[in-house]
Amino acid sequence: MRIAMLGAGYVGLVSGACFAEFGVDVCIVDTDPAKIEALKQGRIPIYEPGLDRLVEENARDGRLTFTTELKEAMRGADAVFLAVGTPTRRGDGHADLTYVFAAAEQVAKAAEGPLVLVTKSTVPVGTGRKIEEIVRNARPDGQIEVASNPEFLREGSAIGDFMRPDRVVIGVESERAAAVLKRLYRPLYLIETPVVQTSLETAELIKYAANAFLAVKITFINQMADLCEKAGANVHDVARGMGLDGRIGRKFLHAGPGYGGSCFPKDTLALARTAQELGAPVTIVEQTITANDTRKEQMAQRVIDALGGSVAGKTIGILGLTFKPETDDMRDAPSLVIVPALIAAGAKLRAYDPQPGHARQVLPADLHFASSAMDAVQGADAVMLITEWNEFRALSPEKLRAAMKGKVVCDLRNVWDPAQMREAGFSYSSIGRP
Known part of the structure; x- marks a missing residue:
């Protein structure tokens, strides 16, 4: 053929x-x-x-x-x-x-x-x-x-x-x-x-319905993570307890800074607009879009709060910029919201991503691109992990602590173990975990 x-x-x-x-x-x-x-x-x-x-x-x-x-x-x-x-x-x-x-x-x-x-x-x-x-x-x-x-x-x-x-x-x-x-x-x-x-119509709608449902699932667990933080619960255990239910499944129950990429943002928006025009609004998808946009905006505030309410003049090491690991795609990546917000607040950012090609094209010109993860965190007052590339998991708490000037770590992907980070002397915060 x-x-x-x-x-x-x-x-x-x-x-x-x-x-x-x-x-x-x-x-x-x-x-x-x-x-x-x-x-x-x-x-x-x-x-x-x-x-x-x-x-x-x-x-x-x-x-x-x-x-x-x-x-x-x-x-x-x-x-x-x-x-x-x-x-x-x-x-x-x-x-x-x-x-x-x-x-x-x-x-x-x-x-x-x-x-x-x-x-x-x-x-x-x-x-x-x-x-x-x-x-x-x-x-x-x-x-x-x-x-x-x-x-x-x-x-x-x-x-x-x-x-x-x-x-x-x-x-x-x-x-x-x-x-x-x-x-x-x-x-x-x-x-x-x-x-x-x-039929043609059904095939087209299957694609949008699948992506919208996954976006809803991600947003749901992100909101559960916020509730866990207020209640003193652990979102990892909540997600595991939910995911073991065969009706729900384990995938897409990982709390984080919000979804991005080439599909979910544009597909949820297109589905919502089409449904409105046809007179059958999918309000759960509309709310998902709003919640996801708001979540990205809230992420920068986490490190600002951790540094006492101001990042002016502070050096922050950023680990990961792409919307997910194993891609160089920056479309609707959370970093596109977080990085400019921190720069606007007066922070000096040193960022590292294993695939930075597209990031260099779309992020502010005054963002410093580091040559490695350790280069990004060297002398930093705080570190924020945005994308969970595997190489970041290999960074030991002790190695991080020795390289940094400060002790604040904001882990937006729950890569590190809270107990180990505390033992290493960090002021550590993650998503939905006590």
């Missing part, structure tokens, strides 16, 4: 490389010549563990190619996947579908024969029907069928998520479209991966 993947961003590149690993001939097309040239030379524009090897091997074997020419990418393709961006639209919070609709029209006009046009991008319910209209207007001959195949890739573990998914969702309107997608995912049939076949 052969497919074209429109978009060499996170979703398109990971999905394309993984399909190639399945034995499919994949051509990834993007309008950015610099990005395509870099990929041809083996340079990966994003950080995702294992992706560089996957791209290199499949490109070398001829199953994965890159181009800026749409017709070239589509030649002989059984399916064309739309993996273009759907950022939040300015002003109203809806997903901006400009790129999706433009790409769909270009594909329809360039098609030389029957094919299935598959939406991989995260799009609001009803988008597939609008794409059908665009395709029908551009190609009345009816040789193009529209399908939905939402992605469920977690940054930092995306390759494993694609190769061993919990499920594959396909929204189709014909047996031919279903057959094409099932052939593409045949390797997953062999390991008995559940395939959920639905």
Whole structure:
């Protein structure tokens, strides 16, 4: 089989490389010549563990190619996947579908024969029907069928998520479209991966519903952590007691500074706006959005309070800037709120992240980027851990204490043991733990 993947961003590149690993001939097309040239030379524009090897091997074997020419990418393709961006639209919070609709029209006009046009991008319910209209207007001959195949890739573990998914969702309107997608995912049939076949609308809504539910779950445990702090309870034990209930599950019950990333913030907002327009508001999601935004704003105040109400002239070591470990993604990262707030309060910040490339582009210019974790904490009055990279777990309390000038540590990810931190002489605070 052969497919074209429109978009060499996170979703398109990971999905394309993984399909190639399945034995499919994949051509990834993007309008950015610099990005395509870099990929041809083996340079990966994003950080995702294992992706560089996957791209290199499949490109070398001829199953994965890159181009800026749409017709070239589509030649002989059984399916064309739309993996273009759907950022939040300015002003109203809806997903901006400009790129999706433009790409769909270009594909329809360039098609030389029957094919299935598959939406991989995260799009609001009803988008597939609008794409059908665009395709029908551009190609009345009816040789193009529209399908939905939402992605469920977690940054930092995306390759494993694609190769061993919990499920594959396909929204189709014909047996031919279903057959094409099932052939593409045949390797997953062999390991008995559940395939959920639905209508276009249902497939689109499954993606939003799943992300919104996880965002709600994160926000719930964060609010439970606040309650634990007031009541003297331990949120770790609360989460464990909840998670052992099979109806609830253990995942996404880790208290912290709030969710970020490329999916949850924009998807919850888009779902809330769509639901309002359809007259069926999802108020629990609306409240989740508000609570998460407020939480990020509250995090800077924790270290300010720990330093006696003022950080003016104080040096604070920041550990971790990306929205989660094993990625360089800074989209809606808590650090984007915390760091400027501390700088505005007069603090001198020394920050370290193992993947700082994007952070350097979006954080204030007067933020000092340290060369290592120990460089960041050297001589600091306080340390704030924002992102739980594994290398920070290896920092012993004794080593930290010896490097720092002060003794305040604010651990926003509950990485360190409170008892050990107290024994090392720290004034230590974490999330939802006494």
